[in-house]
Amino acid sequence: MIRRWRTAAGRRGIGRTAALALAALLTALLPTMLTASPVAADDGRGYAFVPDARTISGATGTAAAVPLEPGTTYRSTLPEKGKLYFRLELAAGTTAYVPVTAVPPADATVSASDGIGVSIEDANGVSCGYDGARFGAGLSPRPVTALGRRDTGKALCQDAGTYYVIVERLASGSRTTTPGSWDLEIAPVTEPGLARAGATTAPGTWNSASPEPLTDDPRRRTAGAGFATARTLDTGVWQTGISPGQTLYYAVPVDWGQQLHATVELGSTSGDTHGYVNAALNLSLYNPVRGYVDDLSLGYDGTQKASSLAPLPPVAYANRYAVSGEENSVRFAGAYYLVVHLTGQTADTFGQGPYDVTLRVRVDGTPNSGPDYAGSPVPKGVFDPPSVQGGGLVAGAGDHDTTAMRVLAAGGIGTGTALLLVLGVWTLTARRAQIRVNAQKPTA
Numbered sequence: 001m002i003r004r005w006r007t008a009a010g011r012r013g014i015g016r017t018a019a020l021a022l023a024a025l026l027t028a029l030l031p032t033m034l035t036a037s038p039v040a041a042d043d044g045r046g047y048a049f050v051p052d053a054r055t056i057s058g059a060t061g062t063a064a065a066v067p068l069e070p071g072t073t074y075r076s077t078l079p080e081k082g083k084l085y086f087r088l089e090l091a092a093g094t095t096a097y098v099p100v101t102a103v104p105p106a107d108a109t110v111s112a113s114d115g116i117g118v119s120i121e122d123a124n125g126v127s128c129g130y131d132g133a134r135f136g137a138g139l140s141p142r143p144v145t146a147l148g149r150r151d152t153g154k155a156l157c158q159d160a161g162t163y164y165v166i167v168e169r170l171a172s173g174s175r176t177t178t179p180g181s182w183d184l185e186i187a188p189v190t191e192p193g194l195a196r197a198g199a200t201t202a203p204g205t206w207n208s209a210s211p212e213p214l215t216d217d218p219r220r221r222t223a224g225a226g227f228a229t230a231r232t233l234d235t236g237v238w239q240t241g242i243s244p245g246q247t248l249y250y251a252v253p254v255d256w257g258q259q260l261h262a263t264v265e266l267g268s269t270s271g272d273t274h275g276y277v278n279a280a281l282n283l284s285l286y287n288p289v290r291g292y293v294d295d296l297s298l299g300y301d302g303t304q305k306a307s308s309l310a311p312l313p314p315v316a317y318a319n320r321y322a323v324s325g326e327e328n329s330v331r332f333a334g335a336y337y338l339v340v341h342l343t344g345q346t347a348d349t350f351g352q353g354p355y356d357v358t359l360r361v362r363v364d365g366t367p368n369s370g371p372d373y374a375g376s377p378v379p380k381g382v383f384d385p386p387s388v389q390g391g392g393l394v395a396g397a398g399d400h401d402t403t404a405m406r407v408l409a410a411g412g413i414g415t416g417t418a419l420l421l422v423l424g425v426w427t428l429t430a431r432r433a434q435i436r437v438n439a440q441k442p443t444a
Contacts, residue, residue: 047103047143047247048226049075049185058084062164068098070190071379073228078102078116078167078182086165086186088120090150092158093193093374096120098148098165099290101185101227102133104141106245108178112137115170116182118148120163128157132170137279137297140343142247143226147291151320152193153200187227189289189382191332192375194317202322206313211261214360221391223248223340227290230337233361234388241354242340244347250359251335253385256370258363259314260285260336265306266298267356273302275349281357282341285309288334288382294326302350317371332383333370 050073058076059065065087068074078084090096102116115134121127129149135142148165150157157163167184171177218239224230230251242248254260264283280300285293293312298305312330313319320331330336340357347353370383377383386392 046106046225047101047183047185048224048229048249049183050187050226050228053185056086058086058167061085062087065164068165068186068188070096070188072188074184074186076184076186078169078184080169080179080181081171083166083168086167088150088163088165088188090160090163090190092160093152095152095191095193096148096150096163097189097191097289097291099145099187099189100148100165100167101143101145101290103143103183103185105178105180105182106141108141108180109176110135110139110141111172111174111177112139113170113172114174114177115144116146117168117170118146119166120148120150120157121166122157122159123162123164126156128163131292133292134170136282138282138341138343139279139345140245140341142245142282142341143339145286145290145292147289149291185226187290190378191383192373192377195372195374198371199318200321202318202320202327203313203316207259208311208313210308210311211362211364213263214362218358221250223250224393225249227286227337229393230335231391231393232335232386232388233338233359233391235361235363238359238361240357242342242357243354244342244352245344246342248340248357250338250340251386252338252361252363253388254315254330254333254336254363255367255385256316256333257314257368258333258365260312260330261308261362261364262338263306263308263360264296264298264340265304265358265360266300266342267358268304269302269350269353269355271302271351273350276301277343277346277349280343280346281305282343283307283309284339284341286337286339287329288332288336290337291329292325293329293336300346300350314365333367333385334383335386 053073053075055075056066060082062085065085067087088096098118098120100116100118104110113134115132117130117132119127119130129151131146131148133144133146135144150163152158214237216237218237220240221231221233221238222240226249230249233250233252240248252260266281277300279297281298282295284295287293294309296307296309298307310326313327315330315333317331319327322328338359342355
């Protein structure tokens with residue numbers, strides 16, 4: 001009789017009670033977790049790397065190149081000179097995307113033509129694709145992202161086998177550029193082929209007219225500090241503060257058949273309006289595999305400024321056959337990233353801020369089912385639009401944590417703490433059950 005609470009039925013009852021108690025606890029904490037500020041450096045200008053990224057060293061040649069696994073996010077270091085080599089094993093029908101984000105020190109000095117280049121080559125040294133990213137006229141150190149790509153359906157690089165990812169610095173040779181290495185984040189993604197052949201030309205016509213501007217009252221939403229911590233935005237007017245040298249990350253869910261429109265505004269300063277900063281604010285748009293789509297820059301004289309990204313076609317698989325880079329890049333559904341950077345030079349002319357930034361985001365069109373893939377992309381779900389409920393954090397490509405654990409981490413509650421909560425609830429419930437059993441036992 002003393003062990004009655006240990007029967008299977010008793011264990012199921014305790015399990016149900018513990019699960020309900022834990023669910024109630026998580027329900028109470030969930031709103032706070034979803035709106036918690038993303039991880040960032042203390043100065044507000046740091047890049048938020050994927051917390052569990054695997055640290056690797058790039059090789060100086062192909063023979064020692066370390067393998068990259070699609071769906072895994074990596075951290076590495078790019079030296080001032082020389083190239084880094086990484087290895088990919090690809091199937092014949094698989095398209096591969098390897099985005100590389102380079103993060104220079106926040107106090108570095110850079111020139112407009114400094115940046116990084118990323119390419120993919122086959123085992124015979126044939127180039128499959130190349131992309132470069134530079135800091136531009138803002139002359140401000142910030143995270144820059146370039147995408148290595150191996151497309152199926154082209155004349156070259158079609159065979160299964162070993163491919164190499166090559167990352168290098170693009171140096172201007174300027175004596176003012178700060179020497180030293182840069183941190184890297186690498187997040188490879190693979191896309192399966194189609195189950196059956198589809199269109200091989202881009203859609204001929206689409207609505208390229210700019211929509212009527214949104215006039216809603218702005219809602220405040222803080223940003224993430226990296227792709228993995230980007231905060232989601234849906235259609236609406238959104239506002240936040242930005243400091244000189246800071247980079248903000250947002251993610252907009254865009255489904256198959258939908259069009260994205262975005263406008264950015266930099267608010268006026270309350271201080272001195274004498275002076276001018278060239279390319280003070282930069283807005284860049286990246287697709288779900290962190291591939292560059294479009295960008296714009298705003299000069300600033302202390303008065304409010306605004307500009308819009310160029311109209312984009314509805315998201316469609318066949319856009320990959322377009323000649324235009326912007327159209328070619330909106331080739332799949334998922335999280336489209338809006339990345340905002342305010343050059344550090346703004347502080348010298350107009351003060352430390354923060355400055356108000358307004359984003360007017362519009363997603364038009366009725367979603368459709370999209371292409372019939374022959375398999376699943378890696379990581380799974382990378383081409384699914386993220387939820388915007390609560391403006392939560394977006395899981396970055398290559399992040400294998402479960403949604404629940406990512407939410408716990410975003411709210412400052414780690415996996416270990418979550419397990420302690422479970423055990424605590426279980427132990428408390430078990431003790432109460434034991435007390436009830438003891439109370440019901442007949443006395444000797």
